[in-house]
Amino acid sequence: MEQNNRKDIWGSLLKIGVFVCMTVNIYLVFQFAPQEQSMGHVQRIFYFHVPSAWIAFLAFFVVFVASIGYLWKRERKYDLVAGAAAEIGVLFATLVLITGPIWGRPVWNTWWEWSPRLTLFLVLWFIYIAYLMLRNFVEGEEKSARFSAVFGIFGFVDVPIVYMSIRLWRDIHPSPVVGGGQGSGLHPDMTFTLLFSVLTFTLLFLFLLSNRMKLEKSRIALDDLKRQIAF
Amino acid sequence: MIFSMLVFSLMVAVIFNFSFPPGSEFIDDAAAGIIWMTFIFTSLLGMSRSFVREVDKGCMQGLLLAPIDRVDIYISKMLINLIFIIMVEVVVVPLFSVFFKINLFDSIGALSAVLLLSTLGFAIVGTLFSAIAVNTRTREVMLPILHFPVSIPLIICAVQATNAVMAGQAWSVIWPWLKIIIAFDLIFFLVGYLTFEYIVEDS
Numbered sequence: 001m002e003q004n005n006r007k008d009i010w011g012s013l014l015k016i017g018v019f020v021c022m023t024v025n026i027y028l029v030f031q032f033a034p035q036e037q038s039m040g041h042v043q044r045i046f047y048f049h050v051p052s053a054w055i056a057f058l059a060f061f062v063v064f065v066a067s068i069g070y071l072w073k074r075e076r077k078y079d080l081v082a083g084a085a086a087e088i089g090v091l092f093a094t095l096v097l098i099t100g101p102i103w104g105r106p107v108w109n110t111w112w113e114w115s116p117r118l119t120l121f122l123v124l125w126f127i128y129i130a131y132l133m134l135r136n137f138v139e140g141e142e143k144s145a146r147f148s149a150v151f152g153i154f155g156f157v158d159v160p161i162v163y164m165s166i167r168l169w170r171d172i173h174p175s176p177v178v179g180g181g182q183g184s185g186l187h188p189d190m191t192f193t194l195l196f197s198v199l200t201f202t203l204l205f206l207f208l209l210s211n212r213m214k215l216e217k218s219r220i221a222l223d224d225l226k227r228q229i230a231f
Numbered sequence: 232m233i234f235s236m237l238v239f240s241l242m243v244a245v246i247f248n249f250s251f252p253p254g255s256e257f258i259d260d261a262a263a264g265i266i267w268m269t270f271i272f273t274s275l276l277g278m279s280r281s282f283v284r285e286v287d288k289g290c291m292q293g294l295l296l297a298p299i300d301r302v303d304i305y306i307s308k309m310l311i312n313l314i315f316i317i318m319v320e321v322v323v324v325p326l327f328s329v330f331f332k333i334n335l336f337d338s339i340g341a342l343s344a345v346l347l348l349s350t351l352g353f354a355i356v357g358t359l360f361s362a363i364a365v366n367t368r369t370r371e372v373m374l375p376i377l378h379f380p381v382s383i384p385l386i387i388c389a390v391q392a393t394n395a396v397m398a399g400q401a402w403s404v405i406w407p408w409l410k411i412i413i414a415f416d417l418i419f420f421l422v423g424y425l426t427f428e429y430i431v432e433d434s
Contacts, residue, residue, distance in 0.1 A: 134363070147367075150359075150426045157419070
């Protein structure tokens with residue numbers, strides 16, 4: 001019970017943290033960050049696009065680590081983490097695929113371009129959609145956990161190979177703006193806003209992850225209770 | 232099995248032919264893509280059956296009880312899948328050459344290398360995923376859903392390398408693609424080697 005209470009304090013702190021950071025972040029993105037000269041206001045979507053991409057990668061990395069953890073230790077919690085992270089990862093990858101074209105239409109004059117990073121993200125999205133489908137199509141929880149752990153490892157190992165193979169094509173994506181080299185720098189205020197967005201999204205990720213796991217644990221507890229009543 | 236794969240493969244090739252207007256020059260650029268689409272569909276057809284009989288008839292338990300390393304089951308299944316697809320390819324590639332009026336025999340060495348290494352990659356990933364898919368509710372549907380996204384780098388490289396071979400380009404153009412194919416084969420063979428025993432644990 002003691003431990004439960006302490007956990008709840010962390011949960012509440014996280015909730016408050018996400019709320020405060022979100023509010024500050026919205027101010028930073030729409031008021032504080034200077035307007036980009038050639039792209040105008042549409043550039044501000046970048047402060048949502050880049051952190052979403054970061055969260056998607058982070059989530060899929062969590063799936064990978066938790067999958068290895070599950071196969072190694074065989075503890076249920078690793079499977080829960082992997083499942084929750086994959087769902088959040090697919091959500092944010094979808095956001096990346098939506099915000100990208102909204103920005104790309106006025107700036108590149110096209111909704112979609114088969115550039116390496118776009119293609120990579122689309123492939124990533126497909127891999128983790130397949131991952132979620134697999135989780136739901138296998139009967140038996142232990143089996144589902146085992147199979148999806150194996151596929152989670154395959155999916156993550158695939159990412160660098162996908163990137164290598166599509167990089168041999170033409171790339172029109174802007175090169176990395178932070179620490180990218182000469183002529184690719186950001187205004188300091190923009191850098192600050194971007195880093196703050198990344199922080200906010202990371203907190204949001206942790207918040208969503210912990211809540212998704214709580215929900216899943218409740219579902220398992222409910223299933224157990226139902227089983228007890230049935231017998 | 233091998234006969235159905237062969238017939239299927241030829242039908243796909245012929246059907247693709249109808250998607251171009253007669254005498255279209257575009258077909259030269261698309262030929263490598265068509266060849267690979269044919270082989271990918273065919274290999275899925277074969278691989279989706281690789282564990283069905285074992286699981287349905289309870290033979291899998293016998294295999295698991297046998298005094299052999301479990302990974303040997305994976306390697307042997309993978310090799311037989313590879314051999315089946317290669318056999319289909321040996322028949323279909325010359326027919327392609329005739330149907331699509333492309334001379335594939337000038338650079339038969341490079342073409343064989345590309346075909347063999349890429350098919351190996353498909354077999355490595357496909358065999359493992361078919362062991363997963365056979366345990367799901369939707370078996371035949373699940374295999375392509377798992378297989379396609381993971382093998383996208385292989386598809387890209389195989390098509391590009393085949394294109395380069397057919398255009399008679401130098402080895403230096405083909406080699407970068409082939410390098411990625413080899414990396415794919417090695418990495419996924421290692422991952423498959425390490426994870427296969429977790430899949431068949433209780434089948």
